[in-house]
């Protein structure tokens with residue numbers, strides 16, 4: 001007998017289905033992702049902490065899961081919602097079924113619900129708080145729990161997914177080694193990039209390393225002095241979950257470093273760089289999550305198809321004089337990238353590291369690389 005699960009939203013709607021991962025109960029902001037593939041990268045992207053993610057593509061799990069295509073040690077999201085799990089997983093790299101991956105990682109999944117109806121509701125009313133439960137609670141109690149649950153706004157979720165300590169990224173070992181073990185000495189003449197980690201996706205250090213940088217990761221809440229002590233040639237500000245506004249410690253650190261070295265920010269990192277320069281952020285109605293989001297690079301006139309996962313955005317009206325818009329989201333005209341007018345600091349709201357997704361935006365890592373060597377981007 002399949003175990004019953006229910007997804008209840010704060011607007012009173014309840015979607016019954018089958019449990020297909022761990023059992024229990026979680027609350028979170030219910031959002032949707034339109035990617036047809038890449039579910040394992042989505043599950044392990046720490047930026048989804050605090051969220052229950054719905055896949056709009058109806059069949060998920062057909063190529064299974066493995067231990068390689070992960071963007072972090074383990075999933076941080078609250079729950080996972082799909083229409084249907086593929087009955088078989090078939091791929092030469094597959095090691096486990098999606099449902100087993102969820103069970104192993106203690107993530108509650110629900111399948112067999114009308115995801116189109118759910119997503120239409122979110123599109124019309126906006127992202128909502130919800131409860132995903134495999135308990136036998138009645139609908140009214142679940143809706144009451146959804147209504148009583150904490151909203152994402154104003155919460156520092158990044159602290160829940162930051163690394164415990166500073167580390168260096170080692171591609172060969174495909175793992176983190178601590179800064180102390182690795183030593184602080186520059187290896188050869190490789191540029192040294194220090195990453196402020198707010199729950200960084202692992203494809204970012206892979207990209208930075210593949211361009212010949214030494215990469216040191218520090219927690220997102222370290223001070224500017226701690227970062228300067230590492231003698232960086234450039235600063236990278238990572239993606240991460242939740243509302244950027246409460247991360248005042250990061251704004252402070254970035255504002256102290258922005259005139260000292262080249263800076264590149266992705267997603268939460270873009271929001272934090274903008275906040276540090278004096279801009280403001282706001283919550284989007286339902287956000288952008290998928291792998292085919294069109295963006296215009298105003299500096300070249302080229303359109304790129306991008307991977308995105310964000311629910312907040314930089315408010316164009318609040319942009320200070322020192323920042324200019326470099327990229328725009330073509331679906332809704334929101335700010336998708338900014339740069340400092342006089343300093344080598346820039347950021348994008350989307351994910352040039354992709355994983356999963358198209359590779360159109362890899363050029364942004366080249367731009368950062370050029371700024372590290374002092375040549376024009």
Ligand SMILES: NC(=O)CC[C@H](N)C(=O)O
Pocket residue numbers: 047238239240241242243244266267268269309310311312313
């Ligand atoms: N992927 C991210 O870094 C997300 C940024 C931020 N948490 C948002 O939702 O807007």
